[in-house]
Amino acid sequence: MPVLLDQLRRAVGADHVLTEGDLTAYEQDWRQRARGKALAVVRPASTDQVAAVVRACAAAGASIVPQGGNTGLAVGSVPDASGRQVLLSLRRLDQVRAVDPANLTITVEAGCILQNVQAAAESAGFLFPLSLAAEGSCTLGGNLAANAGGTQVLRYGNARELCLGLEVVTAQGEVWDGLSGLRKDNTGYDLRDLFIGSEGTLGVITAATMKLYPQPAARLTAWAAVPSMQAAVDLLGLAHRHLGAGLTGFEVMNQFALxxxxxxxPQQRVPLWQDTPWCVLLENSDHESEAHARALFERLLEAALASGCVTDAVVAESLSQAQALWHIRESIPLAQAEEGLNIKHDISLPVSRIPAFVAETDALLAANVPGVRLVDFGHLGDGNLHYNVQAPEGQDAAAFLRTQEDRINTLVFDAVARHGGSISAEHGIGSLKAAKLPHYKSPVALQMMRAIKHALDPKDIMNPGRVLAAPRGHE
Structure with a gap:
């Protein structure tokens, strides 16, 4: 497609159309589960350039794979192996366009690293609460495309709840300016929510207006040992009653994960893990004072110890201690990667059903896959578990994935369905789960989703094969 490549070079500059050299950072997913081959990696620096790229690709019939920080876990942002897809990297769209203190909003471009959005909000005296382990490399556009959650969804909601407006380049190369900072706008269909969570299959998010919050006067973190998952759920109920809206984080981790x-x-000192099957990490954000926050925390932990849902606990005495505790939690996925290839399940369930799900599915996997090791952790406060599966000790992990992954996925997803849950909470569907989705999503819902996709992207050039698998009879 030399004509298309020439058009792309005119649109963004020849230096930003990459066709040669080592393109691994763009063509291979973060988990190294898939490696594709792009026709070109194109790096626009403005919304107008993105629109020009999309128009050129639409005219040539070339499909587009939008990509932010390439930290996704569902293989949704790397090209296929055809060598005919254009990888659209948004990393150069990295500006903070505006902070509106009175409206409590920040408007940023899609390629802005999440940590930089947090820093910009903090420098203006505010809190941007979206927080996750990959925040040093993931981008806001990717967070919105996957409707990212993270550790503070319990209090502030996921990316969708934090977003007030979007700027989007459509599949036809037109620009929709929906960067409203309005909290009320009842003028028809909510187009913003269509694009959030769509994983680049409907259009390209180029900028967003996001909510800001006042900085809390104090944040306290506690680490508690609990004797069972049911005890963790009981502790969550106590935390809601004692802390109210101050409860901003509630993470659960099993013993094997820790x-x-x-x-x-080994340089990280993991507290309490050796003598308990589960640990919980709690965060209390208080808008009064540290003394007030500590008094509430102490009353909560006293009640929890008295009821037996906590067997031991430590409260961070400094910011550095709190950061160290959170670093342990955020290191679990990295430690699991060090242990070897694994099967990830990003599931959500009603919180009340989680103890029964874990007990049932742990036993089911142990019976069907002797020696299997379960890395179970996640955001218990909002019902999101990362129910991950590691190969038995000493077994070849790659061979384990080849022979067992589909079977294990079916066992886990069927159990999720029995307990009224979802097979994807915050990682998206990507290509990894696209073939599974029809088994767990209502046919009516899928029909409506396909209708929306066809209406907005009739040529199917926007990240094809992601979220919605190709219909039978089509490649």
Whole structure:
């Protein structure tokens, strides 16, 4: 497609159309589960350039794979192996366009690193609460495309709840300016929510207006040992009653997950894990004072110890101690990667059903896959578990994935369905789960989703094969 490549070079500059050299950072996903081949990696620096690229690709019939930080876990942002797809990297769209203190909003471009959005908000005296382990490399556009969650969804909601407006380049190369900072706008269909969570299959998010919040006067973090998952759920109920809206984080981690951190990162001192099957990490954000926050925390932990849902606990005495505790939690995925290839499940369930799901599915996997190791952790406060599966000790992990992944996925997803849950909470569907989605999504819902896709992207050039698998009879 030499004509298309020439058009792309005119649109963004020859230096930003990459066709040669090592393109691994763009063509291989973060988990190294897939490696594709792009026709070209195109790096626009403005919304107008993105629109020009999309128009050129639409005219040539070339499909587009939008990409932010390439930190996704569902293989949704790398090209296929055809060598005919254009990889559209948004990393150069990285500006903070505006902060509106009175409206409590920040408007940023899609390629802005999440950590930089947090820093810009903090420098203006505000909090941008979206926080996740990859925040040093993931981009806001990718967070919105996957409707990212993270550790503070319990209080502030996921990316969708934090977003007030979008700027989007459509599949026809037109620009929709929906960067409203309005909290009320009842003038028809909510186009913003269509694009959030669509994983680049409907259009390209180029900028967003996001909510800001006042900085809390104090943040306290506690680490508690709990005897069971039911005890963790009971502790969550106590935390809601004692802390109210101040409860901004509630993470659960099983013993094996923490053992991997202790094994692969011995410099991190993991508290309490050896003598309990589960640990919980809690955060209390208080808008009054640290003394008030600590008094509430102490009353909560006293009640929890008295009821038996907590067997031991520590409260961070400094910001550095709190950061160290959160670093342990955020190191679990990295430690699991160090242990070897694994099967990830990003699931959501009603919180009340989680203890029964874990007990049932743990036993089911143990019976069907002797020696299987379960790395179970996640955002219990909002019902999102990362229910991950590691190969038995000493078994070849790559062979384990080849022979067992589909079977294990079916066992886990069927159990999720029995308990009224979802097979994807915050990582998206991508290509990894696209073939599975029809088994767990209502046919009516899928029909409406396909209708929306066809209406907005009739040529199917926007990230094809992601979220919605190709219909039978089509490649």
């Amino acid at each position: 053992s991997l951190v202790a094994r692969h990162y």
